Amino acid sequence: MKTLLINIKELLQVRETAIEKVSGNEMKTLPKIDNAFLLIENGKIADFGKMENCPNYENCELVDATGRVVLPTWVDSHTHIVYAGNRIQEFVDRINGLSYEEIANRGGGILNSAKKLNETSETDLYEQSKKRLDEVIAQGTGAVEIKSGYGLTVEGELKMLRVIKKLKENYAIPIKATFLGAHAFPTEFKNNHSAYIDLIINEMLPKIAAENLADYVDAFLETGYFSVTETKRIIEASKKYGLQPKIHVNQFTAINGIKMCVEHNALSVDHLEVVTDDDIEALQNSNTMPVALPSCSYFISIPYTPARKIIDAGLPLALATDYNPGTTPSGNMNFVVATACIKMKMTPEEAINAATINAAYAMGVSNTVGSITKGKKANVIITKPIHSYYQLPYEFGSNLIEKVVINGKFNV
Ligand code: NIG
Ligand code: FE
Numbered sequence: 001m002k003t004l005l006i007n008i009k010e011l012l013q014v015r016e017t018a019i020e021k022v023s024g025n026e027m028k029t030l031p032k033i034d035n036a037f038l039l040i041e042n043g044k045i046a047d048f049g050k051m052e053n054c055p056n057y058e059n060c061e062l063v064d065a066t067g068r069v070v071l072p073t074w075v076d077s078h079t080h081i082v083y084a085g086n087r088i089q090e091f092v093d094r095i096n097g098l099s100y101e102e103i104a105n106r107g108g109g110i111l112n113s114a115k116k117l118n119e120t121s122e123t124d125l126y127e128q129s130k131k132r133l134d135e136v137i138a139q140g141t142g143a144v145e146i147k148s149g150y151g152l153t154v155e156g157e158l159k160m161l162r163v164i165k166k167l168k169e170n171y172a173i174p175i176k177a178t179f180l181g182a183h184a185f186p187t188e189f190k191n192n193h194s195a196y197i198d199l200i201i202n203e204m205l206p207k208i209a210a211e212n213l214a215d216y217v218d219a220f221l222e223t224g225y226f227s228v229t230e231t232k233r234i235i236e237a238s239k240k241y242g243l244q245p246k247i248h249v250n251q252f253t254a255i256n257g258i259k260m261c262v263e264h265n266a267l268s269v270d271h272l273e274v275v276t277d278d279d280i281e282a283l284q285n286s287n288t289m290p291v292a293l294p295s296c297s298y299f300i301s302i303p304y305t306p307a308r309k310i311i312d313a314g315l316p317l318a319l320a321t322d323y324n325p326g327t328t329p330s331g332n333m334n335f336v337v338a339t340a341c342i343k344m345k346m347t348p349e350e351a352i353n354a355a356t357i358n359a360a361y362a363m364g365v366s367n368t369v370g371s372i373t374k375g376k377k378a379n380v381i382i383t384k385p386i387h388s389y390y391q392l393p394y395e396f397g398s399n400l401i402e403k404v405v406i407n408g409k410f411n412v
Helices: 024-028 088-095 100-105 110-118 122-138 154-170 193-210 228-239 257-263 277-283 294-300 307-312 333-344 348-355 357-362
Strands: 002-012 032-041 044-050 060-064 068-072 074-076 141-147 175-182 216-221 244-249 268-271 289-292 380-385 401-406
Touching: 024 307, 024 348, 074 333, 074 357, 088 100, 110 154, 122 141, 122 154, 122 401, 141 357, 154 175, 154 193, 175 193, 175 228, 193 228, 216 228, 228 244, 228 257, 244 257, 257 268, 257 277, 277 307, 289 307, 289 357, 294 333, 307 333, 333 348, 348 357
Parallel strands: 002 060, 002 068, 074 141, 141 175, 175 216, 216 244, 244 268, 268 289
Antiparallel strands: 002 032, 032 044, 068 380, 380 401
């Protein structure tokens, strides 16, 4: 089965040889081919180039992409899309003056979602999550990481991870599961942190490993949540099961967590709304990808990750949504890319690199998605007719996507 896209106005993120990520100044370059063709065969990218060099392929389904931009689907390396219900009341409470912290201290926040999740059946949870996944795929996301962390009990965490496993089985896009048992301390462990960490290490981790339910481990490393020492215990215990860390850190405060994450070979450190010079230094010459979540900053009115400081220090940067009921009830990567340009002063080239190839690195899938490279999955976005790819962040509120192609299949 062959499909040939012809007359593509701009084919973006073209990498002849596969790369893992782009850092610093390299992020300013987004390789593209004007007036291009793209051949898809058996769900994979088989060939591409300039129209004038397009071979005479036979037995192809032809798709005329005149006026349209084609790019790899977005990769969303940080989400919590498996959750129960919503936190609309907290949203209104924040409008009326309460802070995220004040709401959490009143038993709202993560504990509120955990209560709802533990009262929801696995089937119902799957149905709610599936709806969100369908929506983000239609918005151009072609690979997604999903975290647990709203169970906070052995059964609740297993339920979430089983839902993620089922999504993996039923969807054609790459999905990675991250165990986030260390998202918050349940009320009964408020004054006995080590007992909850024992539960994570002695009960949750072995069961999760036995059912092969997780690819990565996460923790909310933050003042009032998990300390550097507590997070380190969890990371070290997870290593035994082959789970690499991807850690929530520096969302509200900088407490030297990034250095510890880098020392433990974290695949990514996510949030980073607050970044010190020591954090930058720790990330230099490391394999850890910093990940910014601008729609979280937007929604709860906290600072944006200092992208310029990070990129200008020669580091890579990835972008993700953080789709969750509390701080980011949106999984729209188009909005993330636009907001990164508008609020974080990332150039469109940097933002698109951050949301494709670097994002793929941040969830360990850069060998299969994230660029237009022969042999990679044919997961691509075809835009509506537009002036140039600059229009994507410029018209931040418009839906400029015409079709989303997953494994060579035209979904939307
Ligand atoms: O990434 N910061 C920690 N976790 C989530 C929010 C959790 C919630 O409020 O439900 C985040 O923003
Ligand atoms: Fe998050």
